Amino acid sequence: MGLVGQLLGHERAGIGLFVDGPNVFRSEFDVDLDDLRSIATEYGNVRTARLYLDEHATPGLIQAGEAHGFEVVTTSGDVDVKLAVDATRAVNESHIETVVIASRDIDFKPVLEAAAEAGCQTVAVAPGEYGRSDALVATAHESHTLGD
Numbered sequence: 001m002g003l004v005g006q007l008l009g010h011e012r013a014g015i016g017l018f019v020d021g022p023n024v025f026r027s028e029f030d031v032d033l034d035d036l037r038s039i040a041t042e043y044g045n046v047r048t049a050r051l052y053l054d055e056h057a058t059p060g061l062i063q064a065g066e067a068h069g070f071e072v073v074t075t076s077g078d079v080d081v082k083l084a085v086d087a088t089r090a091v092n093e094s095h096i097e098t099v100v101i102a103s104r105d106i107d108f109k110p111v112l113e114a115a116a117e118a119g120c121q122t123v124a125v126a127p128g129e130y131g132r133s134d135a136l137v138a139t140a141h142e143s144h145t146l147g148d
Contacts, residue, residue, distance in 0.1 A: 014047040015040050016096040018087045019070070020103035021053040022079055025061060029127040031146060033068035036102050039125055039144050043098045048090055052083045080107045091115045100125060101140075104133055112139045 017040040024031050033051070040046050051065040055076045065072040075082045083101075088111055090096045099115040101108050102125040112122040116139075124140035126132035128147050137143040 014095045015044045015098045015100060016048040016087060016090045016094070017046055017050070017100045018048075018083050018090075018102070019051045020079060020083055020101070020105060020108070021051050021057065021061070021065075023103045023105050024127045026127070028130060029146070031102075031127045033064060033070065035146060036125060037068065039123070040098075040100045043100065043121065043123065047094070047096065050083075050086065052079045054079050080105060084108060084111045087111050088114055091118050091120055096120065098123060101136070102127070103136070106133045106135045109133075109135050109139050112136065116141070 017036065019036060037046060037049060040049070049070045051070040051072050053061065053072060053074045055074060057074060062072050062074070073082060084107065087099055087101065091099060091114065098121040099112070100123040101111065104126055112124065115122050122140045124136040124143045126143070126145045129145055132145060
């Protein structure tokens with residue numbers, strides 16, 4: 001159970017899982033969507049699980065995301081901006097108590113900071129050691145690196 005959930009006396013905290021698809025699903029990483037969901041469930045009940053993809057995503061990746069219970073969000077614009085806006089909105093408008101962001105991108109540091117300021121627990125998940133953002137790791141309350 002997440003720290004915030006424990007402090008508030010909740011049995012299981014509401015989790016928002018946000019996956020930066022173009023940054024996580026790269027040839028140098030072997031990322032499994034079930035592994036990402038498993039990490040998120042360590043902190044409570046996953047209420048939101050979104051996989052963000054750009055217009056170049058393969059139909060197979062889209063289908064895999066949906067088959068693993070993710071809401072797949074495709075955008076012709078910047079995936080980072082859409083994910084950051086959605087994650088920040090989820091913190092402010094819903095019962096999300098823990099924000100889990102899977103990415104290697106330092107662009108999500110402000111999202112983790114805003115979530116923490118709002119009283120949420122924050123978790124950064126890197127797809128591997130290579131290119132992991134140390135700034136995300138340092139900003140989040142907790143972090144995980146897949147493959148460790």
